[in-house]
Amino acid sequence: AGDEISQYYDPMIAKLIVHGADRTQALRRLRQALREYQVVGVATNIAFLQRIISHEAFANAHLDTGLIARHHEALFPPSPPPSPEFLAMAAIAEYAAMRDAVAAGAIASGDPYSPWRDVDTWWLNTEEHFIALNYVAEDTSYPVRLRLRNAAIAVDVGQRQFTASIESLEHALAVTLDGDRFTTNVVAHGEERYVFCNGTMQRLKLVDPLAHAGEHMEHGGHLAAPMSGTIVSVMVEPGDAVARGTPLMILEAMKMEHIITAASDGVVSAVHYRAGDQVREGADVIDVAAPAPTP
Incomplete structure (x- = not known):
């Protein structure tokens, strides 16, 4: 307990293996096992795995290396608001x-x-x-x-x-x-x-308003790495105007690529990492400032 896993090691923290009399039973046990996982403090791919095993292609064993790319829209839906x-x-x-x-x-x-x-x-x-x-x-x-x-x-x-x-x-x-x-x-x-x-x-x-009373509003423009990994691509430069949802950077982690997007309209004020750089989870990777007011 207490060990820190850096970005230089495979970030796998658990391997789940199930079996059953047939594929249907094994999938049912796999769904139940994933429902029982409760991991906090680090980003995991549990929700992504749940979407994969619930997809018709996976359920029917129509598997190949292009499965994720073909069904990218279904496997990576926008995050819904909390109910x-x-x-x-x-x-x-x-x-x-x-x-x-x-x-x-x-x-x-x-x-x-x-x-x-x-x-x-x-x-x-x-x-x-x-x-x-x-x-x-x-x-x-x-x-x-x-x-x-x-x-x-x-x-x-x-x-x-x-x-x-x-x-x-x-x-x-x-x-x-x-x-x-x-x-x-x-x-x-x-x-x-x-x-x-x-x-x-x-x-x-x-959010405790009293605990953050002295902080600057600009803090919301700092975009952080969602997990430790390697920067694969940087699509913007300082001074670029971006709209909410614009892809800014691609981070490779857990053998997958994660797109970091602009949280709101603004102007890129700083890019702290280049392609090939290693980053830790939570590191400030790109700063986006509020756009200049229209005269």
Whole structure:
């Protein structure tokens, strides 16, 4: 435990092998095994593997080295926005973590039954007080509000409203949203929140406005390497104007090519790596500044 894998080594961290009486059974076991993986802190290709084994060509064993290229659009779809249910589960898990931390502190204090240690939204003469959380995914902000109402939790996610309840399980939470029960595990890794549910993982960032009050807005223009690897191609130069979604650089990692694109319209202000360079996960590879205002 604690070993650091650099970009100079094969980034494979696990190999999954299944078998069955026939291909159908083996695929079913493979899908189930991939649903049970929960990896945080590093980028993985689990979601990509799930898409491959669910594709008709793979299911029917129509396999060759051109499979990925032929079905590139289906295997690399745009990232969907987080669903209201996943955002609600993330917020409820955050509340549960705060509640448990306060309960542990109360037990260790000299006054474990003090009402001032409760994590609730009670406020004198009003029912509008709430716990406000702000999540970010793909540069889009998603505010979530929670209000405690007796044994239930009212959750507002944009225009969606849920009545929720939670139950602690051994290694997960059982969250009920408007009568629908979900088993979820939300893992905190710094500001990142990895929400696992039904074999799907949603990566969110919990933003604390106070913690970032002194940062410059330009930070959003720094594009980072999604994982350690080798720069294969750089398609832009400083001074180039780019639109949101424009390919800027290709990174080869995990034996696959990953295209780094512009997150918004702007002008390339710096390119920090050239083709052939090795980069670490999270390294700042390209900076894109906001476009100059139109006179």
